[in-house]
Amino acid sequence: MLTNYVYKLRPNQTQCLKMANWIDMLRSHFNWCLNDRITQYNQQFIQGDYCDLKTRCEACPLTSSVSKSGATGNPWKDSKLDKEGKVRNPRRSAGDIQITALPELKVARPWYSGVDSTVLQQNVKRLDTAYKNFFEGRGFPKFKNRSNFTSFTCVMGIKLQGNKIYLPKLGWMRFYNSRSIPDGFTVKACTVRKRQNGWYVSIRIEDKSVPEYSVQPVGEHPKVIGCDLGITKLVHFSDGYQVKNPKFSTNKKAKRTLKIRQRRVSRKVKGSKNRKKAAVRVGRFHQKVSDKRQAYQWKVANKIVSRNVDVIALEDLNVSGMMRRCQVKTDWKTGRFLKNGQSRKKGLNRSISDAGWGELISKVEYLAVKQSKAVIKVNPKHSSQECRNCGHIEKSNRNGEKFICVECGYHEHADIGAAKTIRDRALEIVRGDSAKLGASRLNAQKISVRSTSKRTEFGNPRNRDIKKAIS
Ligand SMILES: [Zn+2]
Incomplete structure (x- = not known):
């Protein structure tokens, strides 16, 4: 491992x-x-x-x-x-x-x-x-600057002894031995990273005798839970349970602190030592926020995974697509720029990045594999606009948290309904698979492959209505 x-x-x-x-x-x-x-x-x-x-x-x-x-x-x-x-x-x-x-x-x-x-x-x-x-289609390499190049990796000549580590050409260095490396594991490499409050080392350890966590096959009638990610509440479960979103960087207090600290930087003389000190304080605040978010996400991910279920159904979100800037509008006569709603979108984008859905999903996936549970990603298209009673899809079905079908009058909590829809779509994937293959037991890996092909069937999620997806 x-x-x-x-x-x-x-x-x-x-x-x-x-x-x-x-x-x-x-x-x-x-x-x-x-x-x-x-x-x-x-x-x-x-x-x-x-x-x-x-x-x-x-x-x-x-x-x-x-x-x-x-x-x-x-x-x-x-x-x-x-x-x-x-x-x-x-x-x-x-x-x-x-x-x-x-x-x-x-x-x-x-x-x-x-x-x-x-x-x-x-x-x-x-x-x-x-x-x-x-x-593989993920963008051309970028030239790096001070802010996005903060680490280096070494692979040879690393020694560990108690709370000391030896790095070649740097010598023995102490570290806070917060967790001990289990017996039998050998050091493969280590990455040293600079953060706002100091230096960190990530030690890669391996033990070939310990097997990797493997995904267990899903039974014929698995218990599935659907999760709908949002901003007002971070997660809605299909059984009605909700997890709140503390909005670590977009709540009132955090916004105020950040504003004050940034103002302190901008009022100091450029190039001065005091300006640098003030900038460090801004950086520390950012790190604190990100640490809090990390800790909270582990808690939430544990909460999701520790449910008594076999399969966890999540939305297949395209977060960077949602956070894309609005298209530029120009006046065709004069060539001047017109209003395109970007200033309104900016606040939404900040909330999306503050929620950190992508990070949360990857943590859930990691923990799920540990407990041999399957994670299925389903296409979230129209999940909160579709009526669960008659199947009618319309934007006006939904008004804030309320869902009232304009066709049949069916009503429930919109986000919990969306979570139920996600659960049902995941069940369809599981059942459709077993019917097609004629096998009672399925490999979870096969399911994940099928779910990606389902995604293309539903259409490109990039084109979907952004407001609907965050709700
Ligand atoms: Zn209806």
């Missing part, structure tokens, strides 16, 4: 400075590598096949670093032939090439030799992961 434990570090002043310095260097290296890959990719359109000056090798679109398996420079890993006369390890990836170029980097910029070599390698691998995500 592979898992991560997080501890707070207690570095001394030299180590603090060193780590901050490393992060600065690694960030610029990351950005350099990204820029390198972009320019290499663009070159092929200008020249077609060309000779790479750095490596003195021919490169062409096929060997370009941004094609999925290709590379620039010397495209071959080693030209030795194996017994059958084929080239061993034929292609090198862009990541491989950038890793082999690291010694050259250290010669050109000697200060980089202060950073541990595995840390530099992992830095390149981080870019590889970013590209992998891009090829």
Whole structure:
């Protein structure tokens, strides 16, 4: 089993400075590598096949670093032939090439030799992961700045002893040993992260003899609970139970504190030490809010999972789609911008991000697997507008928390009704599966595959009415 434990570090002043310095260097290296890959990719359109000056090798679109398996420079890993006369390890990836170029980097910029070599390698691998995500359709890698590049990973030479950890080139460092690592687990890697109130280390530990949590198959008549996520109340269950939403960053008190602290920053002289101190206080407040939210979400997730059920049905939400900005409207005559309702949407977007549905869902999924319960994500389209009595779908069915069908007059609490609809849709998925396959016992994995195909059937959730989905 592979898992991560997080501890707070207690570095001394030299180590603090060193780590901050490393992060600065690694960030610029990351950005350099990204820029390198972009320019290499663009070159092929200008020249077609060309000779790479750095490596003195021919490169062409096929060997370009941004094609999925290709590379620039010397495209071959080693030209030795194996017994059958084929080239061993034929292609090198862009990541491989950038890793082999690291010694050259250290010669050109000697200060980089202060950073541990595995840390530099992992830095390149981080870019590889970013590209992998891009090829899977999740956006092009971004250049990093101080605020979104705060960690580094090392994989070799880590030692643990009581409440001390040894990191290569940083030395022994104490940490708050808040939970002990179970026997038999070995340290695989560790990631050091800078947060507002100090440094944290996430230790990746593995024990191959302990099996991973596996998803148990669902029986023929499973007990299903439906959950409807919202803003006024965080969760509504299909059995009528509700979980309140404390709105950690959008309640009145938090908004006021944040406003005051931000104002204190803006009234201090730019570039001054006092301004920096005030900015740290803003950052600490943000961290406090996020810590509170995390803790609360674990509580709620536990509450959801500890229900006496076999299957938990959740909404398949597209949160970033809901938080998209309103489309720009321009006057076709003058080209001036018209009102598009974005200022109204802004408040809603803040509430959505404050609720943190995506985080909550992933926590529920994690805990559910631990207790061998299945999680099914269903399409939430029209879940709170559909009449549960006659099936009539209309926007005017719903008025705030009340649901009154305009066709048949059926009435109930709108969100609890939505949760019931979600439960029924999940049941349909379970039953539809068992009917189609003719099997009494099903693998939960199969169910999750089917539920994703269901999603496309219902239509693209991005186009759905946002207001309905948050209710
Ligand atoms: Zn009705």
